[in-house]
Amino acid sequence: MSRLRPRSVRAQATLGASAVVALALGLASFALLGALETNLTMSAQADAERQAVKVAALAATGRLEPVPPPGHGTDFVQVIDAQGRVIAASPNLRGRPALVPEPPVAPGTVRGTWKGGRVRQEHRQRVVQVTTVTANGLVTVYAGTSLRDADTADETIVAVLAVVVPLLVLVVALITWRVTGWALRPVEAIRAEVAEIGDRELHRRVPVPATRDEVAGLAVTMNATLDRLEAAGIRQRRFIADASHELRSPITVLRTQLEVAQAHPDPELWGDLVSGALEDTVRLQDLAADLLLLARLDTSEPPPAAVVDLTEVVREAACTRRGERVPVRADIAPGIAVRGSTIWLSRLVTNLLDNAGRHAEQHVTVVLRVDASRGEVVLEVTDDGAGIAPADRERVFERFTRLDDARARDEGGTGLGLAIARDIALRLGAPSPSGTPRRGPAWSPRSPTERRSGPGRGRPPR
Structure with missing residues (x-):
């Protein structure tokens, strides 16, 4: 079955639409035939029943004629007594034996459909049987009408549907095939363009259709x-x-x-x-x-999610700076914990302090606080150095970036400290840096005279 199933979206859509339309038309055809059959049968039965009731009333009052003429819409009438003898019949059944060898033994009305063999007719007959009590005992009246109209209508409709339904399904299949092909044409263009894009041609782009779909x-x-x-x-x-x-x-x-x-x-x-x-x-x-x-930071592996005491990490990093050229002032809120990695967070704080210490004149300040309005943890490292020009506030976080080309290499570091700090913060859920500093900016310095390394933002663990 898997081999017979179409593989292309176009063929699957065409097959699915055709199957749905074929099923719908089939059900509609059966419903139409059933409704037409019921309507014509009930109409014929009503005519036969009126005639049977009329003849039964005449028999009950003793006024039954030997040859009762069929009424409007009735093909034949036959009256049989309790012994199965024919006591009256319409002209087309004169001299014929009883249609039912064993007549009923109790009064009542029975409705049914007979095949044409009993009355020697080509079409089916809708027959109403009415049994009534007369002075001579039980008498049964059989009144029938032909279902030739119903049979002819059924044959005609079946012949028409046998031709129309396949044509409609074929038309739907053709339209679906064309429309699906037209709709998938942009997809094919996209696929062809992507197939031609190599690792050296990433500047190419796929065509965007104007359909807005x-x-x-x-x-x-x-x-x-x-x-x-x-x-x-x-x-x-x-x-x-x-x-x-x-x-x-x-x-x-x-x-x-x-x-x-x-x-x-x-x-x-x-x-x-x-x-x-x-x-x-x-x-x-x-x-x-x-x-x-x-x-490691560039991989798609999920970041560590352990609960880390960020207060202790920042305090320990600040304590290791005692005795250095530039003292570190700490304003650390107690009991702050975030989800992440102790090693990564320690490296982030250390890199920020290293960067600030290289450019500070007299002091470095580290602040750890909770922004209750946003539900975020904010880490800020500032120094009183020369600061960074606004045009360089994004570039300073790029890898191997040194804004001061004149300084000695041993004083300038590897050029990866801030890039690592930024990548660690992003991997642990900090807001992405933006070119325009915001209130409490995540990465950019606030002013050319005050250097702000960080702040890294993260959400407390729930």
């Missing part, structure tokens, strides 16, 4: 998906280029130091060379760890 919505969604794929491809290529550049620098310096150590085997130089090599190795290790974390 579901197919147009599909095309718009497909183009939006291609936009995201193209953007992801651009980010990936840019990330690979930046990562290659960032890895090349410490590797080159490390190789140079090793080559110098090999070319000048002077023990007095080994201390400085080993220290420099160790610094570059640590830098490579940190960069590799950041790249691995970003790769």
